[in-house]
Amino acid sequence: MLSTDSVDAYYGLFQALFGLSFSVSPGETVALIGSNGAGKSTLLKTIVGAVGVRRDGVRLDGEDVGGDSEPRQLARGVALVPEGRRLFGSLTVLENLQLAARNGRSGPWTIPRLMQEFPVMKEFQHRPSTALSGGQQQLVAISRALVCNPSYLLCDEISLGLSPLAVNEVYRLLSRARSEGLAVVLVEQNVTRALAESDRFYCIQKGRVALSGKSAEADHAKVAQAYFGM
Amino acid sequence: MSDFSTMIPEAPKVLRITLVLPVVTMAVCALLIALPWYSSFATQRLLVEGFTVFAIAMAWNLLAGYGGLVVVGHQMFVGVGAYALFASSNWLGLNPWLCLPIAALVSALFSLISSVPMFRLSGAHFAVGTWVLAEMLHILTLNTTWLGAGAGMPLDALGGFDRWTRNAGVYWAALAAGLGALAIARTILRGRLGLALMSVRDDEPAALASGVSVRIAKLSLWVISGTLTGLAGAVSYMNTLQVTPDATFSLNWTAIAIFTSVLGGIGTLEGPLVGTLLYFLLREVFADYGAWYLIGLGMLAIATMVVAPGGAWSLITRRWPIDLFRVRRDMPKL
Amino acid sequence: MQIAIETLVGGLMLGALYALFGLGLSLSLGVMRMINIAHGDLIVLGAYLCSVIMQLLGVGPFLSLILVVPLMFVIGMLLQSLLLNRVVGGGTLSPLLLTFGLSIVLQNVLQETFSADTRSLQAGDLALRGFHLGGVSIGLLPLLSTVVSVVIFAGTNWLINGSHLGRQARAVADDPATARLVGVDDRNFFALITGFILAVIAIAAVLYGIRTPFAPSSGPERLLYSFEAVVLGGLGNIWGTFIGGVIIGVAQLFGAKVSSGLGPFFGHLVFLATLLARPDGLFRRTQR
Numbered sequence: 001m002l003s004t005d006s007v008d009a010y011y012g013l014f015q016a017l018f019g020l021s022f023s024v025s026p027g028e029t030v031a032l033i034g035s036n037g038a039g040k041s042t043l044l045k046t047i048v049g050a051v052g053v054r055r056d057g058v059r060l061d062g063e064d065v066g067g068d069s070e071p072r073q074l075a076r077g078v079a080l081v082p083e084g085r086r087l088f089g090s091l092t093v094l095e096n097l098q099l100a101a102r103n104g105r106s107g108p109w110t111i112p113r114l115m116q117e118f119p120v121m122k123e124f125q126h127r128p129s130t131a132l133s134g135g136q137q138q139l140v141a142i143s144r145a146l147v148c149n150p151s152y153l154l155c156d157e158i159s160l161g162l163s164p165l166a167v168n169e170v171y172r173l174l175s176r177a178r179s180e181g182l183a184v185v186l187v188e189q190n191v192t193r194a195l196a197e198s199d200r201f202y203c204i205q206k207g208r209v210a211l212s213g214k215s216a217e218a219d220h221a222k223v224a225q226a227y228f229g230m
Numbered sequence: 231m232s233d234f235s236t237m238i239p240e241a242p243k244v245l246r247i248t249l250v251l252p253v254v255t256m257a258v259c260a261l262l263i264a265l266p267w268y269s270s271f272a273t274q275r276l277l278v279e280g281f282t283v284f285a286i287a288m289a290w291n292l293l294a295g296y297g298g299l300v301v302v303g304h305q306m307f308v309g310v311g312a313y314a315l316f317a318s319s320n321w322l323g324l325n326p327w328l329c330l331p332i333a334a335l336v337s338a339l340f341s342l343i344s345s346v347p348m349f350r351l352s353g354a355h356f357a358v359g360t361w362v363l364a365e366m367l368h369i370l371t372l373n374t375t376w377l378g379a380g381a382g383m384p385l386d387a388l389g390g391f392d393r394w395t396r397n398a399g400v401y402w403a404a405l406a407a408g409l410g411a412l413a414i415a416r417t418i419l420r421g422r423l424g425l426a427l428m429s430v431r432d433d434e435p436a437a438l439a440s441g442v443s444v445r446i447a448k449l450s451l452w453v454i455s456g457t458l459t460g461l462a463g464a465v466s467y468m469n470t471l472q473v474t475p476d477a478t479f480s481l482n483w484t485a486i487a488i489f490t491s492v493l494g495g496i497g498t499l500e501g502p503l504v505g506t507l508l509y510f511l512l513r514e515v516f517a518d519y520g521a522w523y524l525i526g527l528g529m530l531a532i533a534t535m536v537v538a539p540g541g542a543w544s545l546i547t548r549r550w551p552i553d554l555f556r557v558r559r560d561m562p563k564l
Numbered sequence: 565m566q567i568a569i570e571t572l573v574g575g576l577m578l579g580a581l582y583a584l585f586g587l588g589l590s591l592s593l594g595v596m597r598m599i600n601i602a603h604g605d606l607i608v609l610g611a612y613l614c615s616v617i618m619q620l621l622g623v624g625p626f627l628s629l630i631l632v633v634p635l636m637f638v639i640g641m642l643l644q645s646l647l648l649n650r651v652v653g654g655g656t657l658s659p660l661l662l663t664f665g666l667s668i669v670l671q672n673v674l675q676e677t678f679s680a681d682t683r684s685l686q687a688g689d690l691a692l693r694g695f696h697l698g699g700v701s702i703g704l705l706p707l708l709s710t711v712v713s714v715v716i717f718a719g720t721n722w723l724i725n726g727s728h729l730g731r732q733a734r735a736v737a738d739d740p741a742t743a744r745l746v747g748v749d750d751r752n753f754f755a756l757i758t759g760f761i762l763a764v765i766a767i768a769a770v771l772y773g774i775r776t777p778f779a780p781s782s783g784p785e786r787l788l789y790s791f792e793a794v795v796l797g798g799l800g801n802i803w804g805t806f807i808g809g810v811i812i813g814v815a816q817l818f819g820a821k822v823s824s825g826l827g828p829f830f831g832h833l834v835f836l837a838t839l840l841a842r843p844d845g846l847f848r849r850t851q852r
Contacts, residue, residue, distance in 0.1 A: 070744040103747025352597040531665030
């Protein structure tokens, strides 16, 4: 299980998270919803090692892993698909995947398999990765994380700026991965989509958990209240 | 919203030495001005070196610490100022002290003209670009016979003064340069230019968006800094009586400016003061050790960048929040 | 006319050596976004190391490389891990000032150890041999330097484009934060790069030391030429650095023909003039 225990996080002097506790079990999909600046991305960055935190702030499978660097967390099986996709423009689609695969763990997700599942990626593999459409880039970005064979995949706003068709494609890939036991943490602006695709949810507001529960039983009125802090 | 006041940290209490400072300052100034009457020539020459190095270091510090313009070719201003003084005094047959304003003017013009190519560059490119320009001037002067080429020029007119007058005159010029540097720096930083520069230093895009004319701010700083350095350089070479290309356009000038600013603390007014004192202290103590002194200085600079990038002054202010020259601006309490 | 061609050819070959000086700087500026003011002094250090090994073991300069290249590689890794990694990513000021201090230390340590006298690496009459091609006289050593430089550039280019190491380098140059997310450990990686840079410097140092007498104070000039080659060619473009070096070499030799003391001056002039016209250099960052 991946969890945070009452964790605080700072950007310099600015405190972004206030005693936030959250958990995700193997095979589970958890949604993080909340308005802009609530702290959802910060939570993901804290888990993956991009933002410093105290040692026992983040626990993975019983071990204290808080504050370790991103490559260390990747080796432990925690991968982040960053907001805005952030593919390497100097590398082709294939090279983006090769780079990640070489640094990641071995497992069922391989480059040939991804090429097979997404012929469009195979077609574009030698193009500079930023010369693709938004939806295609998002597929590559998720594949880049998948190819490291993580146990926990953290996804930051993967439907942002995508057409509805592209969003469906992206979630199709995600459900394929989930069906093989991958645990996913979804940060999603689209609340309906987030609740539909997850088992549990947390609503974050001003760096604190305002509401949490099972997605299927979510009361939309309560969620709206928690979301907007009313 | 009630949350705001807890988000902004309380501004540290700054020790304001209000009444004591002006009295002390005037006493110190009086002592310094009267110096030629109660000290030796050797002391005066050392102080001339000290004041001019301080002025040059302060000028460099203003550029790097406040303007974000790191210059590795600072020696170009020294050379231009020194040669302007010597050339104008020698060719016009004028009293060298009267030629100091000419040296200042030439330095200012040079700063203005050189800003055109230099400001097209930024960051590390700018830093080394200034060095390239300095090297070009160095090579040009080396190859220009009417400036004395490699052997340089003496300052003819100085021969007409007796030793006491000459030394005192150079000393007072240096004192003016040093105090002037301090006064200019303080005036800039307490005024609009300083506010503009600090806003650019903190966040350039935000400064631009707020209407700060970044270009004019940086250009003003460049010209002021260049003029100050040229003037200080001219006075410094009045002390040594001879200009040569190798000496005036030497990278050592930048090295001294960098060391004193780094050791003392970049981006503060007190820094170059502390740094210059440290520099000369170390030099007097370790004079016999030759190159080992320079090695030690270099390692000190490295250690400072690693351990205390804010220099010695930052170590002092960590303990006691002192603002000697009252240039820090506090956040208003809400 | 023949003099013009000879000067051109000579300039091309000198430029190839300058390009080799600049390759390391191109990598550190491009991947680590850091300028190393001590770069030129490290070249001089390499030359002195060769000189020492040559004297100790009684071998020629090229044989001494067998020891000097690995030695410089290790020095590079240590330099990065212990010192430079502390200031990477901290803006322009910190690396510049730290490496400036390093430059002073290196120059003075070399001066204390070896005195301020110039020396060169003895390679028999290699420095004097040459041949004629179509009426143009070509020195053997400059030709060798050019070939070595082209080979190293081609090799580095292949590494950058075709290897895992190269992919990591390009990724870090694009986006260091995201590179960490895909497992690039930049601390170790940077150490590897600086090790590689110093190994290349070692080879360039030998070619330089045979050709030109050097002294502890020769460093800064080497840095300036390296820097001009890199910036002229355009950051992030390996072959750009090569072209940049060649341009500086040609400018210097033609300048020296005009007036013997003004060679480097013309190099500087061409550099500044080109930079004013194209502030980002002649070539853009290579995109595949």
